[in-house]
Amino acid sequence: MNSTSGHDQGITVASGSATGPIVALGEPLSFWGGVDPATGMVIDVHHPAHGALLAGAVVLMPTSRGSCSGSGVLLELALSGRNPAALVFAGPEDTLTLGAIVASEMFGRRIPVIRLSEAAFAILSSARHATITPDGVSADDGRVRIPLAAAADAGLRLSPADRSMLDGKDGIAAQQAMRILVAMASQQGATELLDVTRAHVDGCIYAGPANLVFAEKMEELGARVRIPTTMNAISVDHANWRRQGVAPEFGEPAARLADAYVRMGCQASFTCAPYALPEPPGFGEAIGWSESNAVIFANSVLGARTAKHPDFLDFCIAVTGRAPRAGAFLDEGRRARRGVKVELPEGADSAAWPLVGYLTGLASPDRIPLIRGLAKTQPTRDDLKALCAAFGTTSAAAMLHIEGITPEADGLGGVPEDEVVITREHLAVGWRKLSEGPSDVDLVAIGSPHASLDECRAFATRLGGCPVAATLSVIITAGREVIAAAQADGTLAKLRQSGVEIIPDLCWCSITRPVFPEEAKVVLTNSGKYAHYGPGLSGCAIRLGTLDDCVDAALTGAAPTRLPTWLA
Structure with a gap:
């Protein structure tokens, strides 16, 4: 029998029982853009486990990575019964853990989440099948045994206002939001919650029915945001999706999801670049943002302070105005x-x-x-x-x-x-690695994250008024504020005159066909983010290129596979 020593016992982050085959991932994985929410299969073509089925498996990975929307994908899998049987990590992890907390708290679907030491994680990774109970992990007919203990209580201190919300005195929705916040704060080891000045909600992307179920349930419970709250890009061009030919079975719930958050007091900003909106956060300002690029930019470039909040937790923060004092809110976490x-x-x-x-x-x-x-x-x-x-x-x-x-x-x-x-x-x-694919291009994709006014101007200038090639489409996604500014200064007219389409509300990581052109099979983008996620999300060959490559492809329909001149 291969059992671990006492100090190698695991920690139960989210309780429950499960059994299933072990799928051990040596590299972190983003569930958004990395796992098909309809099947539980790994679709990230750049991941070593591409093609692996996670549904029903005890999934081991060091931690997650990438998009904050991974929590929504896990909830989607949980509500359809295609979720991993359990999640086992070798260190701290927030995004999928929060998805499991919401699945349990609001919908009664338990997905055990376990945290192991590196030694215990390595032992379990070599096993084939595992059973998890509240007391321990048993694998390969008992040849591996790892005891489990509840996470240590960090002594979370709640303010009188926090306790009032937790006791339901501020309504059922605030109570539910505070319950989720407290559960998350406890597993993060936070000792208190803090006030934040603003929030940014990422869960308004329609990954599937689960996102809509969560939002409409919170609205039914009476949820309202307490602090200024912006919204991420959504999954349809809100005003034009019917004209664009989007199927009602997708367009209607995607629009309903956005509308639900707006009714609960969120601003219809619909952008994945909230730092480009008027009056961005200031240095040292405590904010409650989600969406991975927005969080990293706010912390790194602006010097604001926010944890990388998973989807659903972002809205709980907006409803309560509070966030766990953990992670990048603290000097040590920065x-x-x-x-x-x-x-x-x-x-x-x-x-x-x-x-x-x-x-x-x-x-x-x-x-x-x-x-x-x-x-x-x-x-x-x-x-x-x-x-x-x-x-x-x-x-x-x-x-x-x-x-x-x-x-x-x-x-x-x-x-x-x-x-x-x-x-x-x-x-x-x-x-x-990011630029593999044929030279002939069907689509040029700009705006992941949403294009700025400067980027729109630069693209228009480099086109020089010339028409794009008839063999491909050129689409820029941008926020409503940027599109309005581009219209005011004439940039929008120049782009449209050349045949470039500019679409609001959507981002490349949320776009679907037919807005994403049906005939497109090879896509050129200047976005490293979309070059990574795009193949799994679209099923297309996605190539990374320079802005000049994108302009050349727009004019000629082709972009030779070559290194940038400074790298050649």
């Missing part, structure tokens, strides 16, 4: 623990930023990095946006520091525990 030195070639342009973010996330999948080697560059706000978004696809961290660039790098960048070097060769290999 310190760099890994150095990443980038050997950036001379002449590197804006295409370097998503690539550096993507590779930094791979090099630092579970800790905050301090990126060195970029101090002499002069990144624009859009460059940093691209880096943060790509980093968020491959890392679970809520922020990053860039020496000489981001506001807290000198102080909280500190002295990392170790350092990884990203060489020119690593950059070239990473580019090829």
